[in-house]
Amino acid sequence: MKLLSRQEExxxxxxxxxxxxxxxxxxxxxxxxxxxxxxxxxxxYVPLDRLIEKGYIEFYFKDIYNKKGGRKKRFYKVTxxxxxxxxxxxxxxxxxxxxxxxxxxx
Amino acid sequence: MKLLSRQEExxxxxxxxxxxxxxxxxxxxxxxxxxxxxxxxxxxYVPLDRLIEKGYIEFYFKDIYNKKGGRKKRFYKVTxxxxxxxxxxxxxxxxxxxxxxxxxxx
DNA sequence: AAAGTTATTCTATTTTATAGAAAAACATAG
DNA sequence: CTATGTTTTTCTATAAAATAGAATAACTTT
Numbered sequence: 001m002k003l004l005s006r007q008e009e010x011x012x013x014x015x016x017x018x019x020x021x022x023x024x025x026x027x028x029x030x031x032x033x034x035x036x037x038x039x040x041x042x043x044x045y046v047p048l049d050r051l052i053e054k055g056y057i058e059f060y061f062k063d064i065y066n067k068k069g070g071r072k073k074r075f076y077k078v079t080x081x082x083x084x085x086x087x088x089x090x091x092x093x094x095x096x097x098x099x100x101x102x103x104x105x106x
Numbered sequence: 107m108k109l110l111s112r113q114e115e116x117x118x119x120x121x122x123x124x125x126x127x128x129x130x131x132x133x134x135x136x137x138x139x140x141x142x143x144x145x146x147x148x149x150x151y152v153p154l155d156r157l158i159e160k161g162y163i164e165f166y167f168k169d170i171y172n173k174k175g176g177r178k179k180r181f182y183k184v185t186x187x188x189x190x191x192x193x194x195x196x197x198x199x200x201x202x203x204x205x206x207x208x209x210x211x212x
Numbered sequence: 213a214a215a216g217t218t219a220t221t222c223t224a225t226t227t228t229a230t231a232g233a234a235a236a237a238c239a240t241a242g
Numbered sequence: 243c244t245a246t247g248t249t250t251t252t253c254t255a256t257a258a259a260a261t262a263g264a265a266t267a268a269c270t271t272t
Contacts, residue, residue, distance in 0.1 A: 003112065003141065005112060005227085005228060005229085005259095005260095006109065006111060006112050006228085006229085007228075007229065007230095008228090009202070010202055013202050013203060013206065014202075016206070017205060023250085024250065024251070025249085025250075034198070034201045034202060035109065035198060039230085040229095040230055040231040040232065041230095041231075041232065041233095041250090041251080041252095042229085042230055042231050042232070042252095042253090042254095043229065043230050043231070045250095045251065045252075045253095046228080046229070046230080047228080047229080049252090050227095050228080068238095068239075068240095068247090068248060068249075069237090069238050069239035069240070069247070069248050069249065070237075070238060070239075070247090070248045070249025070250060071236060071237040071238060071248085071249055071250040071251060072237065072238070072249095072250080072251095073249080073250065073251095074250085074251080086206065087208070090203075090206065090208055090209060092140065092141060093199075095140045096115070096116055096119050096120075096140060097119060097196075099123060100119065100122070100192065100196065102193070102196055103196060104210055111228095111229095111258085111259060111260085112259085112260085113259075113260065113261095114259090129219085130219065130220070131218085131219070145261085145262095146260095146261055146262040146263065147219090147220080147221095147261095147262075147263065147264095148221095148222090148223095148260085148261055148262055148263070149260065149261050149262075151219095151220065151221075151222095152259080152260070152261080153259080153260080154220095155221090156259080174216090174217060174218075174269095174270070174271090175216070175217045175218065175268090175269050175270030175271065176216090176217045176218025176219060176268075176269060176270075177217085177218055177219040177220065177266095177267060177268040177269060178218095178219080178220095178268065178269070179218080179219065179220095180219080180220080
C-alpha cells in the first residue's frame with residue numbers, strides 16, 4: 001500500500017475541498033485556517049510540485065484573470081490517480097485508527 | 107494545533123492497539139501487517155526515540171523475560187501527553203477529511 | 213568463559229518539510 | 243511603449259523526518 005506524506009495528504013484534500021477555487025493562494029489560506037498556524041509559501045508550493053510530478057494533481061488556467069495585474073494564477077485539481085491514492089490511503093487510515101475513541105469509520 | 111508526523115501517528119496508534127504487548131518487535135510486525143510493506147529496524151526505532159523525547163510514550167520492562175536469551179525487551183505505552191496529542195490530531199484529521207466519501211466521523 | 217540469541221543503538225543517506233528571497237508574468241499609468 | 247506596481251510562482255537553502263541495516267549491547271545457555 002502506497003502511503004501519502006502528511007503534506008501530500010493535506011494539500012490533496014484541500015484541493016478537493018476548494019474545487020474550482022483551488023489555487024496556490026487559496027490552498028495556503030485554507031490550510032492555515034484548518035490548522036490554525038502559519039504556512040510559508042514554500043511549505044505549499046514544494047508539495048504541490050511534488051504532487052504534480054507524482055501525477056496526483058494537475059493545473060489549468062482560467063480565462064477570467066484577476067483584475068489588478070500580477071502573474072497568472074494556477075488552478076489545481078486532483079487527478080484520478082490522486083483520487084485513487086486518497087481512497088487507498090483512507091483504507092490504511094481506517095486500519096490504523098480503528099478502535100480509537102471518536103474515530104468512527106466503517 | 108500541533109500535528110504529528112506520519113510515523114509518529116502510526117507508531118503511537120500501534121502502541122495503543124498492542125496494549126501490554128507493544129515492544130519494538132511487535133510494533134514493527136504490526137505496522138508491516140497493516141501497511142503491507144517492509145519496514146527496516148531504523149524506521150521503527152528512530153520514531154520511537156523521538157516520541158520518547160517528546161514525552162508521548164514511555165517504556166518499561168517486564169519481570170518475565172524471554173526464555174531463549176537475548177537483550178531485555180522494552181515495552182512501550184502511550185503517555186497522557188501522547189493520548190492528548192492523538193485526540194488533538196484527530197480533530198485536525200476530521201477537518202481535513204470531512205466530506206470525503208467513505209470518511210465518516212462526527 | 214565462550215557461543216548463541218535477541219533486541220536496541222548508532223550512523224549514514226534519502227526524502228519531505230519549511231522558509232522566504234528572487235524572479236516571472238501580468239496590468240496600467242505616464 | 244516603457245516604467246512601475248501587483249500578484250503569484252519558482253528557486254535555493256536549511257531543518258526535520260524517514261529509511262536502511264551494520265554494529266553493539268545484553269541476556270541465556272553450554
